[in-house]
Amino acid sequence: TGATTVLKPFPQESIKLDQFRTDVIEGLTAKRKKLLSKYFYDHRGDQLFQQIMAMPEYYLTKCELDIFQNRTADLASAICFRESPFDLIELGAGDAVKSSFLLKFLLDQEADFTYRPIDISGNILSELGERLAMQLPALKIDSLQGEYFEMLRQATGSNNRRKVVLFLGGNIGNMEIGEAGLFCRELRSHLNAGDMALIGFDLKKNPQQILDAYNDRAGITAAFNLNLLSRINRELGANMDTDNFSHYQNYDPETGACRSYLVSLVRQQVDIAGNRIVFEENELIDMEVSQKFSRQQIGELAIRSGFMQLREISDSKNWFIDALWMA
Numbered sequence: 237t238g239a240t241t242v243l244k245p246f247p248q249e250s251i252k253l254d255q256f257r258t259d260v261i262e263g264l265t266a267k268r269k270k271l272l273s274k275y276f277y278d279h280r281g282d283q284l285f286q287q288i289m290a291m292p293e294y295y296l297t298k299c300e301l302d303i304f305q306n307r308t309a310d311l312a313s314a315i316c317f318r319e320s321p322f323d324l325i326e327l328g329a330g331d332a333v334k335s336s337f338l339l340k341f342l343l344d345q346e347a348d349f350t351y352r353p354i355d356i357s358g359n360i361l362s363e364l365g366e367r368l369a370m371q372l373p374a375l376k377i378d379s380l381q382g383e384y385f386e387m388l389r390q391a392t393g394s395n396n397r398r399k400v401v402l403f404l405g406g407n408i409g410n411m412e413i414g415e416a417g418l419f420c421r422e423l424r425s426h427l428n429a430g431d432m433a434l435i436g437f438d439l440k441k442n443p444q445q446i447l448d449a450y451n452d453r454a455g456i457t458a459a460f461n462l463n464l465l466s467r468i469n470r471e472l473g474a475n476m477d478t479d480n481f482s483h484y485q486n487y488d489p490e491t492g493a494c495r496s497y498l499v500s501l502v503r504q505q506v507d508i509a510g511n512r513i514v515f516e517e518n519e520l521i522d523m524e525v526s527q528k529f530s531r532q533q534i535g536e537l538a539i540r541s542g543f544m545q546l547r548e549i550s551d552s553k554n555w556f557i558d559a560l561w562m563a
């Protein structure tokens with residue numbers, strides 16, 4: 237029609253937007269409505285997650301920080317074996333606050349390694365690179381921007397040094413148990429015998445403590461969930477009213493699944509990218525699982541995915557463990 241120039245997003249951005257739209261429509265037209273928690277982390281979602289980590293109820297980050305601050309020598313001696321040089325690869329490095337303690341310790345020990353953070357966000361990686369260059373000038377760092385396994389393939393193809401892969405924060409808990417198994421198998425398939433993985437798992441514990449971490453009084457977790465609806469409105473031109481949904485959190489101590497839902501408070505129709513979607517009153521959207529594990533489950537997961545568990549290192553409360561596996 238007119239001579240208006242429409243600024244198209246970069247190809248990579250528009251592919252991401254297509255994928256987001258497809259996943260949202262598929263999830264909300266399914267019999268049991270579902271959204272993917274990986275989409276929580278837009279700019280506002282990142283801010284809300286920072287607030288979650290600072291809440292008194294949210295113990296996960298504090299526990300894993302305790303491990304990286306106070307069990308650093310154990311971590312370092314477990315991953316530096318036979319003095320062989322290695323690549324220390326971190327999946328979803330983010331701000332790398334926890335791993336920085338290990339990096340500093342390894343440098344002080346004059347370990348021969350290169351730090352290779354992988355993150356989907358180029359912004360985060362360049363900020364991290366700048367900060368580490370200031371704080372740890374001796375660190376060799378080589379970032380990889382993209383999807384975990386694509387970048388892992390690149391990292392393993394670029395040299396044949398031993399690999400140690402960090403997957404921290406309890407992020408593995410955002411997968412259903414079966415998916416976590418597939419993920420670990422795929423991780424294993426990118427590694428060679430003798431390579432290692434250090435994976436953070438949140439342990440089963442007093443169920444009230446777990447529920448409180450995800451059902452905070454200040455309502456930050458609720459806002460974190462509702463923010464995904466706002467993101468859909470903004471990026472996909474939808475018209476959901478966030479006041480018509482409320483957050484419901486559930487923890488099942490038998491299965492260890494801590495799940496968050498949004499509940500539709502009324503019968504309502506919304507339009508998302510040309511699709512009319514009906515929510516019945518009290519219909520649920522399955523938003524996120526944060527799986528809690530027993531030590532036995534973690535050991536079994538290692539074996540099922542082709543790893544040998546070398547060590548478990550836990551925080552002083554015994555609430556969280558970083559498990560060290562060898563391929």
Ligand code: AVJ
Nearest residue numbers: 288405406407409410457526
């Ligand atoms: C970033 C996946 C570890 O599941 O505990 C925090 C995300 N969700 N509060 C978690 C989250 C709600 C978090 N992980």
